[in-house]
Amino acid sequence: MSRFLSVARAVAWRSIHNTLVSPAIIVPSIVFPLFFLAAFAGGLSKIAQVPNFDYPPGYTAFQYVFVFLQSAAFGGVFTGFAIARDFDSGFARRLMLSAPRRSGIIAGYALGALARWVVTGSVVTIAALAAGMNVPGNPEELAGMVGIGVMVNVVAGLWACGVAMFLRTEQAGALIQMPVFVVIFLAPIYVPLHLLTGWIHSVASVNPATTVLEAARGLLAGSPIDVGLAFVLLAAGAVVMGAWARGGLASAERAG
């Protein structure tokens, strides 16, 4: 166990260090969610005037929750890019040779993804509060929302880790981010589910991301809905993606 932890700690520290000292890495991951927040909460705020739009904290809070969870997911995705880069540069192979417990590598990258999101999520939250976002939820409910964010980050990070380790090239970037992007955008991001119509309503109704997003929005609004179900879905996602990442690691080990 101590060998697992020492590998995880070393990989996480390197991942966090690389993120914090490289403007090319940290700036886009902060700026992008901020622009999503500005574009959606600022540009589309009149959507709150659509009949039957019923989210009492307002449109800024409605969009903040989406951007908050999106930044969590993309914290994991960007870490997948870093893993792919490590394979391209040859660092990952040296790392696998030297690590006494290789599963610690996955844990280390996952911790790195979490740390990256702590920075991004904090900046997005400060920006939303500065824009006058209402926060009716109590501290326990807000902690629940943050917990959902952490789980989203872990699930997306494990997915990205698995893809990067299976393909071991930076060209895997599109494959890492596309499915995450599509799953997120097929949830009700602009309006509540009941205001969606047509095929997008059908897809969003069965998309697990919808339950997760609505649970987080409910927690921020102080009226929780389906929180338990959201955590169960995310825990199941973490188990499946954990196995996927472990499979990726085994594939990388076989490749030598």
Added chain:
Amino acid sequence: MRNRSRHRRGVAGDVVAELAGHPALIEQIGAVGRRSITRTLRQRALLVFPMLFPLILFAINGSALNAATRIPGFPPVSYRAFVLAVPFMQGALFIAVTAGIDLARDIESGFFNRLALTPLSGPALLAGQLGGALVVALIQSVVYLLVGLATGVGIASGVGGALVLLALSILIAFGFAGVGALIALRSGSGEAVQAIFPLLFVTLFLSSASIPRPLIAVTWFRDVATYNPVSYLIEGIRSLVITGWDGRALALGFGFAAALVIITLGLAGSAMTNRLART
């Protein structure tokens, strides 16, 4: 025998060989342009992903934001029709990156240095290099238009308007290809070109891409969208789809697109001269 030596030399070698004499300007552009187009068509990933991504967003946003049509004052059209202009802009942004990366790769690989030894002129090299970008722009504009029509969006300005729409979107794409070329020539690095993509995307976010400018409630956002030329490029295309023949929107759209082409190609031409002089 000749074919085998041609194969060994590759398209780049053909270009250098073709330019070894003293060809006319049009031949110079043709030689470089042929290579640019061939290279672009060979890289299917460069064609498919930039085309697919805007279509996915169009499919999702076109449905997910349909509720926006119930905002008082929204034009009486479907949201899909309203937002059809956006894929054309997104496609143009991708072209900026692919055109810039192609050019940067030529600089990084030393191909530019070899061209500098030929009598090729700077403007011919620039125009030819952007040939591939023009082909991609044409293909993706036609695809976006056909997808729009297939999803039930009508073109209010008719067949003539559809042709004008294609012309405007290609002009816009050419202008953004000039942005990519400028960055590539100034920096000589593909990584620097990729780094500008988020910045270009931000100009799309902060525009009237998702909602008409008068309906943007947040003042600072509305002001930024009003001063953002991208709003007028989008509104030029959009007017042909949802309004019909709107002289003002078209004049602004074509005006800003032409200005973008002139400014970026002018600056890129000067950067090209400097780079060829340095080599």
